Amino acid sequence: MEKGSSLPFGLSQFRGQFRGFLAILQWWAFNVLVIITNKWIFQKLDFKFPLTVSTVHFIISTVGAHISIKVLKIKPLIEVNRHDRWRRIFPMACVFCVNIVLGNVSLRYIPVSFMQTIKSFTPATTVFLQWLVWKKSFDRRVWLSLIPIVGGIVLTSVTELSFEWKGFLAAFLGCVVTSTKTILAESLLHGYNFDSINTVYYMAPYATMILAPFALLFEGGGVITWIGAQTSLFNPVLIIFLSGVSAFCLNFSIFYVIHATTAVTFNVAGNMKVAVAIAISWFVFKNPISISNLLGCTITLVGCTFYGYVRHRLSQSASKKAQSLESSPLLPVVSDEKLEKL
Numbered sequence: 001m002e003k004g005s006s007l008p009f010g011l012s013q014f015r016g017q018f019r020g021f022l023a024i025l026q027w028w029a030f031n032v033l034v035i036i037t038n039k040w041i042f043q044k045l046d047f048k049f050p051l052t053v054s055t056v057h058f059i060i061s062t063v064g065a066h067i068s069i070k071v072l073k074i075k076p077l078i079e080v081n082r083h084d085r086w087r088r089i090f091p092m093a094c095v096f097c098v099n100i101v102l103g104n105v106s107l108r109y110i111p112v113s114f115m116q117t118i119k120s121f122t123p124a125t126t127v128f129l130q131w132l133v134w135k136k137s138f139d140r141r142v143w144l145s146l147i148p149i150v151g152g153i154v155l156t157s158v159t160e161l162s163f164e165w166k167g168f169l170a171a172f173l174g175c176v177v178t179s180t181k182t183i184l185a186e187s188l189l190h191g192y193n194f195d196s197i198n199t200v201y202y203m204a205p206y207a208t209m210i211l212a213p214f215a216l217l218f219e220g221g222g223v224i225t226w227i228g229a230q231t232s233l234f235n236p237v238l239i240i241f242l243s244g245v246s247a248f249c250l251n252f253s254i255f256y257v258i259h260a261t262t263a264v265t266f267n268v269a270g271n272m273k274v275a276v277a278i279a280i281s282w283f284v285f286k287n288p289i290s291i292s293n294l295l296g297c298t299i300t301l302v303g304c305t306f307y308g309y310v311r312h313r314l315s316q317s318a319s320k321k322a323q324s325l326e327s328s329p330l331l332p333v334v335s336d337e338k339l340e341k342l
Helices: 002-043 050-071 082-109 112-119 122-132 140-159 165-188 196-228 234-260 263-285 291-327
Strands: none
Touching: 002 050, 002 082, 002 112, 002 234, 002 263, 050 082, 050 196, 050 234, 082 112, 082 165, 082 196, 112 140, 112 165, 112 263, 112 291, 122 140, 122 165, 122 291, 140 291, 196 234, 263 291
16 A cells, blocks of 8 residues: 555656746746847847837736736736725836836846846845845845855956946846835735736736836837838837747746745746856857856856855744744744745
């Protein structure tokens, strides 16, 4: 009986691991596809209009999320009252919008490898903002884990052969905005257990409404000129559309990875995703990378992995401590709703 029962368990475990592996692969694929197509749009198509590209992404995401929830019923709709939509969702959509635009602006000016490395600075900006603005205290090990991240970013920036201040500042500000979005989500979206699809469903329409007027005002004339200079619009429009579809599908892939893997696996896979994106972008665009630059990038990714491991261990310790307090009849139950989840 034991042998007979161990086989289904083994097969079930293998299926779970294989499903997690497939989830990670498709997450990597959509992430790389978004980055490469966006860079291709700015560099190869000479379509240097990041606001317009971001607006197209939001429009496609709005339509895709509506079809997924309302038509295909892939995820149930999380109901949000009208007051909370403007008080909670709209501010998050503004930050979400700025974050996407900064990412596309940085891709216009700097190589994918440099942009991806700078984005890895996000854990450091998140910890610093929580400490500076929200007066949150952190374990010494968290601060120590940030040293290789900061050091790697500095080394990469100093040795970057294609350094451009506009792209660097856009990517760095993107890290700050991403950290702000993460911190604000904890308070603004408290009480709503949003998944990635419902998040897009509510935020993409607001982001489109915010960004479309600016894209029309600042880039409308340039887009019309660019259209007039094209001998054929089919391939460029197809690539821009594919970029938007890939950006929407990336949200699906993130949802499945989170549910199919552990926190540690998600963290390691995320850093490996950056390495894969850098390698493929170098193969496609052939941007020069020095040995020192590659070393700085490697140090940053290792630092991010170490940071994720430290936060995971601290989270486990806090959970065990909370469970022990709950099981003790002599002590009051203590809960900390602000404990972060990786």
